[in-house]
Amino acid sequence: MNVVMNIPVSGQGLHDISHRVRKVVDDVGISEGLVTLFIRHTSASLLIQENAAPQARRDLEAWMNRLVPENDPLYTHDDEGPDDMPAHIKSALTAVSLGIPVMAGRLALGTWQGIFLWEHRHHRSEREVIVSVWGDRG
Amino acid sequence: MNVVMNIPVSGQGLHDISHRVRKVVDDVGISEGLVTLFIRHTSASLLIQENAAPQARRDLEAWMNRLVPENDPLYTHDDEGPDDMPAHIKSALTAVSLGIPVMAGRLALGTWQGIFLWEHRHHRSEREVIVSVWGDRG
Amino acid sequence: MNVVMNIPVSGQGLHDISHRVRKVVDDVGISEGLVTLFIRHTSASLLIQENAAPQARRDLEAWMNRLVPENDPLYTHDDEGPDDMPAHIKSALTAVSLGIPVMAGRLALGTWQGIFLWEHRHHRSEREVIVSVWGDRG
Numbered sequence: 103m104n105v106v107m108n109i110p111v112s113g114q115g116l117h118d119i120s121h122r123v124r125k126v127v128d129d130v131g132i133s134e135g136l137v138t139l140f141i142r143h144t145s146a147s148l149l150i151q152e153n154a155a156p157q158a159r160r161d162l163e164a165w166m167n168r169l170v171p172e173n174d175p176l177y178t179h180d181d182e183g184p185d186d187m188p189a190h191i192k193s194a195l196t197a198v199s200l201g202i203p204v205m206a207g208r209l210a211l212g213t214w215q216g217i218f219l220w221e222h223r224h225h226r227s228e229r230e231v232i233v234s235v236w237g238d239r240g
Numbered sequence: 241m242n243v244v245m246n247i248p249v250s251g252q253g254l255h256d257i258s259h260r261v262r263k264v265v266d267d268v269g270i271s272e273g274l275v276t277l278f279i280r281h282t283s284a285s286l287l288i289q290e291n292a293a294p295q296a297r298r299d300l301e302a303w304m305n306r307l308v309p310e311n312d313p314l315y316t317h318d319d320e321g322p323d324d325m326p327a328h329i330k331s332a333l334t335a336v337s338l339g340i341p342v343m344a345g346r347l348a349l350g351t352w353q354g355i356f357l358w359e360h361r362h363h364r365s366e367r368e369v370i371v372s373v374w375g376d377r378g
Numbered sequence: 379m380n381v382v383m384n385i386p387v388s389g390q391g392l393h394d395i396s397h398r399v400r401k402v403v404d405d406v407g408i409s410e411g412l413v414t415l416f417i418r419h420t421s422a423s424l425l426i427q428e429n430a431a432p433q434a435r436r437d438l439e440a441w442m443n444r445l446v447p448e449n450d451p452l453y454t455h456d457d458e459g460p461d462d463m464p465a466h467i468k469s470a471l472t473a474v475s476l477g478i479p480v481m482a483g484r485l486a487l488g489t490w491q492g493i494f495l496w497e498h499r500h501h502r503s504e505r506e507v508i509v510s511v512w513g514d515r516g
Contacts, residue, residue, distance in 0.1 A: 104272060104341045104348065134380060136414055136510045138274055138339040142350030144290045150474045152420045152466055157455035161463050162470055164452055169307075169445075176302055179295035187299050190290055194300055198288045199339040201414040201475040203380045203510040210380065210508055212418030232348055234274045234341040236374070236512070242410060242479045242486065276412055276477040280488030282428045307445075314440055317433035325437050328428055332438055336426045337477040370486055372412045372479040374512070 103130050105233045109219050111226055114185070116149065116159050116218040119231065120209075123202075123217055126233040127209055135204045135237015139217070142230045145189035146221045147196040153216030166192055182223075189222035196220060204237055241268050243371045247357050249364050252323070254287065254297050254356040257369065258347075261340075261355055264371045265347055273342045273375015277355070280368045283327035284359045285334040291354030304330055320361075327360035334358060342375055379406050381509045385495050387502050390461070392425065392435050392494040395507065396485075399478075399493055402509045403485055411480045411513015415493070418506040421465035422497045423472040429492030442468055458499075465498035472496060480513055 105126045111117055127137060141148050152158045170191045172184040179187050200217070203210040211217070219229060243264045249255055265275060279286050290296040308329045310322040317325050338355070341348040349355070357367060381402045387393055403413060417424050428434040446467045448460040455463050476493070479486040487493070495505060 104274075104343050136380075136512065138276075138341070138414075140339060140341055140348065142348065142353065144288065144350070144352055149470055150420065151470060155455055155457065158463065158466050161453050161455050162467055165446075165450075165467050166470075168452065170303075174303075176306065177299050179293055179299050181293065187296065190296050191300055191303050194287055194289060194304075195333060195471055197335070197473070201339055201416060201477055201510070203414070203416055203508045205380050205508075210416065210418070212420070212506065214420055215418065230350065232341045232343075234339070236274060242412075242481050276414075276479070278477060278479055278486065280486065280491065282426065282488070282490055308441075312441075314444065315437050317431055317437050319431065325434065328434050329438055329441050332425055332427060332442075333471055335473070339477055368488065370479045370481075372477070374412060 103235050107231045107233060109229045109231055111221040111229055114221055114224050115163055116220050118216050119219050120217045123233055124209055127204055127235060130235045132204055132235060132237040132239055133207045137202045137204055138234040139200045140232045141198055144193050145223050146219060146229050147193045147198060148200050149196055149218045149220045150215050151218055152214055154214055185224050192222045241373050245369045245371060247367045247369055249359045249367055252359055252362050253301055254358055256354050257357050258355045261371055262347055265342055265373060268373045270342055270373060270375040270377055271345045275340045275342055276372040277338045278370045279336055282331050283361050284357060284367050285331045285336060286338050287334055287356045287358045288353050289356055290352055292352055323362050330360045379511050383507045383509060385505045385507055387497040387505055390497055390500050391439055392496055394492050395495050396493045399509055400485055403480055403511060406511045408480055408511060408513040408515055409483045413478045413480055414510040415476045416508045417474055420469050421499050422495060422505050423469045423474060424476050425472055425494045425496045426491050427494055428490055430490055461500050468498045
């Protein structure tokens with residue numbers, strides 16, 4: 103079963119969507135299976151990352167912004183502004199889809215894992231993520 | 241159901257395979273499900289990226305070629321030439337598999353998303369991608 | 379069906395887990411399907427890479443260590459030592475999940491593909507990977 107989630111985003115950075123995904127899994131009600139997340143965009147991506155220390159996420163964002171800076175003279179594509187091309191590159195370096203098992207009715211994330219939508223643009227307000235849930239109701 | 245696609249490639253760069261994947265999904269005939277793509281190589285990869293602006297793809301390739309240049313003195317492995325090791329690294333930084341939901345009989349790609357095979361070698365002529373289609377015929 | 383594998387690791391680097399995954403697929407006994415691997419950590423990741431030349435893997439590790447060095451002044455998070463933040467970044471740049479088709483009862487890896495757990499920390503001794511196997515027993 104596929105469920106489309108509309109995720110509000112407020113500017114560039116990591117947005118925790120773990121609770122949203124958990125809610126879909128609970129609603130679908132499988133006990134053993136696999137959840138696949140898919141983001142329908144090329145300038146935002148999906149990430150599983152440390153859910154506890156906010157500094158770790160801040161460092162990750164800062165590191166990525168340094169690796170893929172705005173206004174790099176290499177870019178010829180900037181139709182939508184200086185954050186346009188960096189967003190496509192960051193998206194290519196991270197994940198458009200993620201597979202996460204469901205065991206005993208719950209997402210089998212590790213203790214320190216959270217699911218994040220990584221917004222790479224400055225001024226977006228919403229993104230679409232599809233949650234594809236398959237398995238046994240048991 | 242798993243279907244093996246042989247994809248002709250003409251040199252390094254992004255090759256749009258969206259139509260090929262769509263054809264497999266149509267042929268299998270599911271209405272609701274999940275497609276997983278898998279590339280059977282370690283020097284080419286899979287990417288979902290902007291399908292409209294060719295400049296965006298050109299910039300992405302140029303950026304990646306600058307990040308992972310040929311003839312880096314760090315490389316000790318060059319059995320197959322100067323594009324050998326960069327191809328493995330680029331492959332590690334991008335995707336070997338992608339999961340894409342199928343809704344109402346169609347791949348649920350976003351409006352601007354295309355599926356690409358990213359060839360990292362200069363002189364290959366063909367690659368194998370498996371399309372794994374599972375779901376309900378409904 | 380989901381099977382949890384405990385993988386012993388001995389320091390930073392690539393650990394071949396292909397045989398472990400193959401064993402799970404054999405034990406579950408499907409003939410046609412899809413295997414999804416998921417690693418339950420944010421400082422180790424999954425990789426499909428060249429299984430023959432050890433030099434290729436060594437170069438890949440050396441390249442990644444140069445791209446994401448320890449003791450970068452950008453880091454503010456180092457609770458667990460100098461390899462803490464680099465491990466999170468390397469994990470974000472590589473895969474937390476992988477989908478691999480099963481055809482005729484076997485993992486449909488390419489000839490030169492091996493499945494690796496990429497340990498990014500220096501002093502871990504074990505990691506958890508879930509193997510999610512779905513398909514037809516045929």
